[in-house]
Amino acid sequence: MQSPGSLQIGLIGLGTVGSQVADRLLNHRDSLRRRSGMDLQLARVLVRSRYTSRAFAVPPDLMTTDPEAILGDPSIQVVVELAGGEEPARSYLEKALRAHKHVVTANKLVMAKHGPALLELAGEMNVDLYFEAAVGGGIPLISTFKVDLLANEIERIAAVINGTTNFVLGRMAAEGLDLAAAVAEAQALGYAEADPSDDIGGFDAAYKLAIMASIGFGARVHPDSVYTEGIGGVEAVDFRYARELGYEIKLLAYAARAGSRIEARVHPVLVPHGHPLAAVEGNHNAVYIEGDLVGQVLLQGQGAGGRPTASSVVGDLLDLASSIRRQVQTRVAFTFDPDIEVVPMSEVIARAYFRSTVADRPGVLAAIFQVFGEEGVSISSAIQKEAFDADGSAEFVVTTHPAPDAALQKTRERIAGLDSVRRVSAFLRVL
Ligand SMILES: NC(=O)c1ccc[n+]([C@@H]2O[C@H](COP(=O)([O-])OP(=O)(O)OC[C@H]3O[C@@H](n4cnc5c(N)ncnc54)[C@H](OP(=O)(O)O)[C@@H]3O)[C@@H](O)[C@H]2O)c1
Structure with a gap:
């Protein structure tokens, strides 16, 4: 009744x-x-x-x-x-x-x-x-956008928003597990579903980013327009090199105002030690928001369960x-401008981390550096590791300064095509 x-x-x-x-x-x-x-x-x-x-x-x-x-x-x-x-x-x-x-x-x-x-x-x-x-x-996110941050122009949202992948990456980093073993552990603990592809492929994070970017920027951001790359290309060795360079590896959901357009993308990223998102552990989520009045806000907690x-x-x-x-209409209607476009990934300015397996012989590095130079991508740091005895190959890791993502991708393709390069084993962005 x-x-x-x-x-x-x-x-x-x-x-x-x-x-x-x-x-x-x-x-x-x-x-x-x-x-x-x-x-x-x-x-x-x-x-x-x-x-x-x-x-x-x-x-x-x-x-x-x-x-x-x-x-x-x-x-x-x-x-x-x-x-x-x-x-x-x-x-x-x-x-x-x-x-x-x-x-x-x-x-x-x-x-x-x-x-x-x-x-x-x-x-x-x-x-x-x-x-x-x-x-x-x-985590009180939507109400934060709807009420507490409403006075702001939101400039940026950067989030570790998928607990499963954060747990998996954490286990790979801490124990040197490969992706399959870390996923199996997450499944055994109930942190990953029997079919983990939505999480591992970055799609779950893309759905959440589409919602946050839509309400944060007042745009109609469909998940299909969010550039989405999962963690399938990250290997245990990358965590060692990342640490040596001063970074952790996270699956990042990132959206930012870019003039009259916005960026919206999900991919693995090297996050510098000291950044609040580098310290998000286990299956926790954290969302870092920048508004023009409030400055920086970090919200963190249990993202599922x-x-x-x-x-x-x-x-x-x-x-x-x-x-x-109270017979009051407290709701603030979100508005969505259908004309705000998402910047294509090729135009996004990003930094990258390349890990290549190369033949350990003279002239290899000169050839690689030449490709970077020709594509206008400048190198920030480079590490060459000793040759593997078995096949005489060595690992060569480079991080770059900011460049258009299209130039980074072209560099990756051209390096992979060099005679002296066996493969480009990892290509990740750097925050
Ligand atoms: N689980 C989490 O940690 C979490 C976190 C954040 C958001 N969410 C969201 O919360 C929602 C629920 O998730 P959950 O984990 O609770 O799911 P769940 O455990 O799979 O439960 C789904 C429930 O919905 C019922 N159901 C499914 N399809 C139905 C239909 N067509 N008609 C009537 N009932 C239907 C099922 O009925 P039967 O029991 O009869 O099969 C079941 O009781 C999802 O949208 C999920 O994305 C979940």
Whole structure:
């Protein structure tokens, strides 16, 4: 039964995050009421199967497998979507908004691909769409952009935003593990999924960057326009050379204002020791934001997991409940300028780290230096390691000064094509 001081909630999904949200709503009802001034009532829970065994038992009369029991029920005021995936989640959210229901979602895939359209629809329907949990799990990121940093022109966002890859890179750095062994360890600990390709390939980070860049820069940044390179090309030996040069290796999600355009890219990067992102350990996330008024802000914490993510979801519900109770519209509509373009990666000015395996004979380095010179890429540091006994080859590591990425890529291609170069084994950017 709906009472005037209650918020009727329809929950879609009762998995890792949904279970924690349901637990909080059902077992902390009094304290949630005190904080929001409203009774947060879990009215219905949609799942695929009633027979799945679950970490948290919800009263059976609340459970349904029929989406209409939530989307078509006029007494449900807010839909909390914790099912994941693009469809049918996107359609459910659209339907809920069109039925004048508020929405809270943790779905990064839907928000990255369709966020601007859904937020515009929410504005038209005069309801709220909250998505704090879609980026950075429990870290208060979206509300920080929406409220605390709203006075700023955001200049730059640099983030370690995928806990799985950060854990994997950390194990490769600390123990000299190869990528496969480090991924297996992450899977055994529950930090990586059975199919880790979204994380390892950088796509998860690209979805999150697309959301942050869209709201940070007021642009429509689709994940397809985020240059995305995963950590598949990083080898254990690179961590040794990086350390020698004064760096750690991280998967970086980076967006920055570039005149009337913005840069948005995800790739592995050498981060100098002393930079706050170099010190982000294990499966933690950290987001470094620069605004013209505030200067530099660093937000750090648990970027995933049922409980931290439920913290963001229930926080969104409390904020919604308080604004409904006070009958004020506290929401600030995000705006998205469709004309702001993303700079193509070839035009981005970057620094690079090259690791080449070369024949250990006179003239090799001169030939490599000549290519750098001809492509207009100037060298910042170079290390040559002793020859490997077995095949008479040596490793040669170079870091460059800033140059257009197209010139760095051309240099890489031409060096790989030299007779005396066996292969360019690693090509990473430097922050
Ligand atoms: N897990 C995290 O650490 C984390 C962190 C940040 C954001 N998120 C986001 O949170 C969302 C949920 O993630 P999760 O890890 O909790 O997922 P999960 O454990 O796989 O749970 C998904 C739940 O949704 C239900 N479901 C899936 N498709 C459905 C459909 N078509 N109709 C009805 N119910 C459906 C499933 O029902 P059954 O139980 O019947 O199969 C299950 O209860 C995702 O968008 C994810 O990206 C997760």
